[in-house]
Amino acid sequence: MDFDSFLDRAWTDHAEQAAAVAERLIDPGLALLHQEDQVLPLAALALHVHGQHLGRWAEGLAFQQRLAALPLVAPEGATAQSLQRFAAVLRLAGGLADERTGLGCSDAARLTAMAAAALGVHDIGRARALLEEATAAVQANALPDADPAVRALAIAGNNLAGALEDLPVRSEAERALMVLAAQTGRVFWARAGSWLETERAEYRLAKTWLKAGDAAQAHHHARSCLDIVQANGNVALEHYFGLEVLGLAQRAAGDEAAFAQTVVQMGVTFDALDEGDKGWCRPTLAAFEP
Missing domain, CATH: 1.25.40 (Serine Threonine Protein Phosphatase 5, Tetratricopeptide repeat)
Structure with missing residues (x-):
């Protein structure tokens, strides 16, 4: 190997x-x-x-x-x-x-954000405190979009939200941190990334709100995800997963008619995927089909 x-x-x-x-x-x-x-x-x-x-x-x-x-x-x-x-x-x-003592603002905030992500589910209180501390430092010092600390916060927010989504159940504190982390990821990917990272941060937010039990918020962010995809060439793979999370939000809200339409759209978009992507994308569609 x-x-x-x-x-x-x-x-x-x-x-x-x-x-x-x-x-x-x-x-x-x-x-x-x-x-x-x-x-x-x-x-x-x-x-x-x-x-x-x-x-x-x-x-x-x-x-x-x-x-x-x-x-x-x-x-x-x-x-x-x-x-x-x-x-x-x-x-x-x-x-x-x-x-962190003696480090410049950028280095200290970067380290703080990375530690928040590393703590993940192990200590919710400290993870939240570190995430908020890094966010405040970046904003208070007006660090530019290209600063590594901005990207570190984007990654930390995404990873922390994903880790909390994976829990079988969440306490109220875990739910609140999950939402905050996904929102942090969205804010800082809009600064540190391209449309692709921003769109995927909207996808993450939709998934997060589904886990938080709020189908309306999930639907809003799924639509935002799809809007960004459409504004940037409607890449088939991104469109496909935007439809996936929209369908999940519709199903959670009990809107079976809209869900059925979305499943049809997913099938059409699936046919437009590269052959190399179809294999690992097929189970997502299969899980929606009756």
Whole structure:
């Protein structure tokens, strides 16, 4: 197995097999590293798995430090700096240390946002506090759209909302944070991304409101998602999933006639998909059809 195949498989498996993937990061993961540009993709996966999925802060920190010690990594290079940031995120999220003192606003806000995402479902109170702190810092200091902290908040909002959506049930505090996180993702993807990321943030918001039990809000954001897609060339794959979340909102609202029409539209859009996309998109349509 080569590194790229290993990484793709690990990302595919990590949500349902997080502990097993954490073991595979070491063996065979480390042995498959042959060049420096492979280190950060592995480190990012490790941060996500050890943090958001497992909450194993010390274990994650040890792995990041092991990567930093590899001969492949130039001690003062960009990869080493990113690994130091990942380690600081794990320390902050895990309550091991707060290394933000002395950092500039951008670096501190970026680290804070990443720690909020890493905390995920493990400590709702701290995750919310960190997300709000990072948001306030970016806004108070008028950081430009291209600043890495803006993108970090967009990613953190999306990932945190997704993690909370995956819970089988949610407390009121978890529901509130899920909505806040999805809204944060939408605000900051509009600044840090293209129409594509903004549209997908609307999709995330629609899914979030469905999990929150508000079909009307879900319908509103599904429509916004589709409006953005239509304004930007009506890309078939994006249109397809916009219709999916619209159908879910219609079904949740009990609007069977509108739902049936949306399913027909999904079928038409499915036929326009690239052949490579049809295989993994087919189950979504099949779940809607009688």
